[in-house]
Amino acid sequence: MNPNLKDLENDFLYHLGYSRSDDLVTLFGDVKFVVTGGSGGRMRKVAEALAEEFHLTEEEKKRIDISRTDRFSFYKVGPVLSVSHGMGVPSISILLHEIIKLLKYANTVDPIIIRIGTCGGVGIEPGTVVISNKVYNAYLKSEHVTVILGKSVVRPVELDQGTAKEIFQCGVDSGFKPLLGGTMCTDDFYEGQARMDGCICEFSQQEQMDYIKKLQQMGIVNIEMECTVLASLCQKTGVKGAIICVSLLDRMKGDQVAISTETYKNYQERPRALLIKYLRKKLQEIQHPFGSR
Amino acid sequence: MNPNLKDLENDFLYHLGYSRSDDLVTLFGDVKFVVTGGSGGRMRKVAEALAEEFHLTEEEKKRIDISRTDRFSFYKVGPVLSVSHGMGVPSISILLHEIIKLLKYANTVDPIIIRIGTCGGVGIEPGTVVISNKVYNAYLKSEHVTVILGKSVVRPVELDQGTAKEIFQCGVDSGFKPLLGGTMCTDDFYEGQARMDGCICEFSQQEQMDYIKKLQQMGIVNIEMECTVLASLCQKTGVKGAIICVSLLDRMKGDQVAISTETYKNYQERPRALLIKYLRKKLQEIQHPFGSR
Numbered sequence: 237m238n239p240n241l242k243d244l245e246n247d248f249l250y251h252l253g254y255s256r257s258d259d260l261v262t263l264f265g266d267v268k269f270v271v272t273g274g275s276g277g278r279m280r281k282v283a284e285a286l287a288e289e290f291h292l293t294e295e296e297k298k299r300i301d302i303s304r305t306d307r308f309s310f311y312k313v314g315p316v317l318s319v320s321h322g323m324g325v326p327s328i329s330i331l332l333h334e335i336i337k338l339l340k341y342a343n344t345v346d347p348i349i350i351r352i353g354t355c356g357g358v359g360i361e362p363g364t365v366v367i368s369n370k371v372y373n374a375y376l377k378s379e380h381v382t383v384i385l386g387k388s389v390v391r392p393v394e395l396d397q398g399t400a401k402e403i404f405q406c407g408v409d410s411g412f413k414p415l416l417g418g419t420m421c422t423d424d425f426y427e428g429q430a431r432m433d434g435c436i437c438e439f440s441q442q443e444q445m446d447y448i449k450k451l452q453q454m455g456i457v458n459i460e461m462e463c464t465v466l467a468s469l470c471q472k473t474g475v476k477g478a479i480i481c482v483s484l485l486d487r488m489k490g491d492q493v494a495i496s497t498e499t500y501k502n503y504q505e506r507p508r509a510l511l512i513k514y515l516r517k518k519l520q521e522i523q524h525p526f527g528s529r
Numbered sequence: 530m531n532p533n534l535k536d537l538e539n540d541f542l543y544h545l546g547y548s549r550s551d552d553l554v555t556l557f558g559d560v561k562f563v564v565t566g567g568s569g570g571r572m573r574k575v576a577e578a579l580a581e582e583f584h585l586t587e588e589e590k591k592r593i594d595i596s597r598t599d600r601f602s603f604y605k606v607g608p609v610l611s612v613s614h615g616m617g618v619p620s621i622s623i624l625l626h627e628i629i630k631l632l633k634y635a636n637t638v639d640p641i642i643i644r645i646g647t648c649g650g651v652g653i654e655p656g657t658v659v660i661s662n663k664v665y666n667a668y669l670k671s672e673h674v675t676v677i678l679g680k681s682v683v684r685p686v687e688l689d690q691g692t693a694k695e696i697f698q699c700g701v702d703s704g705f706k707p708l709l710g711g712t713m714c715t716d717d718f719y720e721g722q723a724r725m726d727g728c729i730c731e732f733s734q735q736e737q738m739d740y741i742k743k744l745q746q747m748g749i750v751n752i753e754m755e756c757t758v759l760a761s762l763c764q765k766t767g768v769k770g771a772i773i774c775v776s777l778l779d780r781m782k783g784d785q786v787a788i789s790t791e792t793y794k795n796y797q798e799r800p801r802a803l804l805i806k807y808l809r810k811k812l813q814e815i816q817h818p819f820g821s822r
Contacts, residue, residue, distance in 0.1 A: 238728055247785070277599040323617075325619060326717060330717075330718045337728050375680075
């Protein structure tokens with residue numbers, strides 16, 4: 237952890253709206269899991285599903301929304317935080333810096349951060365749930381490159397293999413037919429993911445397919461926009477991190493996310509459903525009261 | 530514009546929720562300005578302020594929210610779109626790809642995209658409104674680097690100087706005491722902007738100050754997280770783009786955004802107020818009905 241923090245008079249976690257001067261130990265000391273995903277609406281649904289799962293009373297349900305800004309939607313349901321991270325590495329990196337500080341200030345014990353999201357698949361069936369076991373940046377290197385004081389800094393991106401395997405096994409046991417595989421992170425949805433349907437495209441279909449086939453040969457099964465910085469910040473700060481994504485389309489077959497609203501809803505529910513199975517299992521294992529409520 | 534688009538059967542602008550098969554010419558053909566900013570709440574306030582400015586009826590006011598997804602908050606008030614872009618280059622790049630396609634499909638004439646936001650200042654008073662005339666990436670180069678098919682692609686980032694000067698002059702005339710200057714874009718709010726108060730920090734205060742002084746020497750007066758890709762995509766597609774940001778703190782003096790809620794609200798209103806003055810002036814110039822309503 238950053239040693240400078242102890243010298244700060246206070247620490248205002250600006251995008252979350254919480255400060256070290258809030259009673260963070262009381263508010264967040266019991267947190268075991270942080271669940272995060274791109275959209276605020278999806279994270280509200282996760283929180284509502286957890287509230288049902290944990291049999292919260294109507295009074296308790298009214299208090300799960302603890303958002304203080306409109307940068308991130310923020311919920312707490314028992315020992316689980318559900319918080320949106322927006323889209324892309326910079327947005328989730330802001331969230332992770334602030335959430336990791338919050339978890340440390342609150343003296344939480346071994347919290348796990350789990351991202352649930354949507355992704356493009358590489359040679360896999362749409363609807364497949366992927367648990368990442370290795371992450372790559374857009375240069376196809378398994379590392380995170382960030383710019384500090386004007387220079388590139390390269391950081392490792394090893395995800396906790398135990399957590400990935402546990403979630404995978406939980407998915408197998410629950411009939412989700414999940415996949416454990418490599419995930420590529422890009423900083424752009426269109427050109428950066430070799431889509432030909434952005435407002436600009438300067439490569440040919442042949443070049444596109446050569447690139448996507450190369451991903452497949454490397455063991456990359458899906459593409460999203462946040463995994464490298466999640467893996468890097470978690471590894472660097474000693475927090476376990478995991479990523480569960482559902483594939484919306486097979487990029488070997490097209491660029492457009494052209495699925496019906498119904499199919500989209502069905503797919504989106506899968507990472508959430510697997511996540512909730514996993515959380516229940518883990519909380520029961522540690523005999524946490526919410527595991528049996 | 531990307532020539533592949535004409536071969537597409539349809540084009541679903543996934544994150545906006547609109548398709549080319551919608552009647553985009555009827556829905557958006559009259560658009561003259563796209564105003565965009567990070568937070569959904571701020572863009573709702575812009576839309577509400579425009580609705581007052583343009584004397585919309587109560588019935589018209591009920592129809593300004595045209596959002597179809599919770600990725601971006603999306604409003605239309607007469608010839609002005611107000612839409613959120615989230616935080617960081619990847620998020621705004623998704624929005625810009627889809628908005629620029631929408632503007633083209635709708636046959637809009639010479640639309641201007643204006644980002645309004647908050648930023649850190651470099652040696653300037655908190656509360657100063659900055660109109661960007663040049664943008665730099667975190668390597669202190671005036672270019673945008675994006676990764677396509679696994680390789681770096683470097684693109685120019687020239688903002689339309691005429692629009693920047695017009696907004697600046699409008700700010701001077703309206704008593705905003707604005708500044709015209711260079712803006713740096715980073716992909717990280719903490720380490721990437723040389724803050725020492727993230728969950729990780731591996732440089733000294735001396736190194737931090739040397740870096741921030743170097744920015745100042747280069748004519749960089751503020752730091753935010755979206756300008757390079759906005760400048761790059763606008764230049765590449767021939768759409769005029771501009772950036773108006775208010776500085777929340779002076780990075781020569783600290784890292785924390787520790788201002789009162791009241792001061793924050795007051796600062797946040799400044800880019801919006803200047804923007805509205807500018808829009809009114811421009812719409813009057815072209816004798817647009819909304820300029821005189």
